[in-house]
Amino acid sequence: SAVISQKPSRDICQRGTSLTIQCQVDSQVTMMFWYRQQPGQSLTLIATANQGSEATYESGFVIDKFPISRPNLTFSTLTVSNMSPEDSSIYLCSVDQGVGDTQYFGPGTRLTVL
Amino acid sequence: AQKITQTQPGMFVQEKEAVTLDCTYDTSDPSYGLFWYKQPSSGEMIFLIYQGSYDQQNATEGRYSLNFQKARKSANLVISASQLGDSAMYFCAMREDNAGNMLTFGGGTRLMVKP
Numbered sequence: 001s002a003v004i005s006q007k008p009s010r011d012i013c014q015r016g017t018s019l020t021i022q023c024q025v026d027s028q029v030t031m032m033f034w035y036r037q038q039p040g041q042s043l044t045l046i047a048t049a050n051q052g053s054e055a056t057y058e059s060g061f062v063i064d065k066f067p068i069s070r071p072n073l074t075f076s077t078l079t080v081s082n083m084s085p086e087d088s089s090i091y092l093c094s095v096d097q098g099v100g101d102t103q104y105f106g107p108g109t110r111l112t113v114l
Numbered sequence: 115a116q117k118i119t120q121t122q123p124g125m126f127v128q129e130k131e132a133v134t135l136d137c138t139y140d141t142s143d144p145s146y147g148l149f150w151y152k153q154p155s156s157g158e159m160i161f162l163i164y165q166g167s168y169d170q171q172n173a174t175e176g177r178y179s180l181n182f183q184k185a186r187k188s189a190n191l192v193i194s195a196s197q198l199g200d201s202a203m204y205f206c207a208m209r210e211d212n213a214g215n216m217l218t219f220g221g222g223t224r225l226m227v228k229p
Contacts, residue, residue: 001161031215033215033216033217037157041221042205042219042220042221042222043159043205043207043217043219044219045216045217048214048215048216058216090157092159094159094217096215099164100147100149100164100166100209101147101209101215102147102149102161102164103149103161103209103215103217104161105151105158105159105160105161106158107156107157107158108157108158108159110157
């Protein structure tokens with residue numbers, strides 16, 4: 001399976017600021033996914049990022065709040081803009097590979113907004 | 115309606131015993147995949163096991179097996195010989211082929227293994 005890294009692993013931010021999370025994969029992949037996991041909750045898909053096209057956002061998520069870049073087949077960024085305490089979550093990227101298009105996840109970015 | 119339901123918010127199991135974590139799903143798509151993930155307190159999501167809707171046999175991966183009952187739309191995870199390191203959150207997830215490659219997750223079950 002792919003090896004996926006994320007930066008930063010955790011951060012504490014002030015409200016009103018923005019944070020960009022990086023996701024790096026050790027092999028070329030077509031699709032990358034960004035998920036949010038609010039405290040005590042399950043994972044929710046934010047958007048799907050394909051290289052060379054705009055990201056596809058799920059209901060409840062908008063590009064102005066969560067802009068995504070996908071400059072090549074091994075890298076993507078997610079920005080959490082104009083943060084509020086409600087954005088405090090774990091943000092995870094994933095890629096699908098192998099049998100059943102299994103999704104493999106990065107280690108996550110634990111974000112706290114004060 | 116919830117697509118993935120995990121009815122056990124928390125469970126205890128004695129070390130070395132087997133445990134079953136329940137998962138039921140709802141889909142009208144004839145082609146889908148079911149997945150189980152483990153999330154320890156560190157937050158990472160670890161893939162455990164996959165079952166395709168057309169697979170005739172139940173999936174197994176080491177101490178993990180998936181009890182797939184298609185007619186009942188259930189995909190329970192069985193962990194044999196529980197270890198202390200199995201203590202974690204466990205999530206069931208589904209991918210519907212007609213919905214692209216997105217995963218829909220259940221609410222999770224917290225498993226605690228007692229020594």
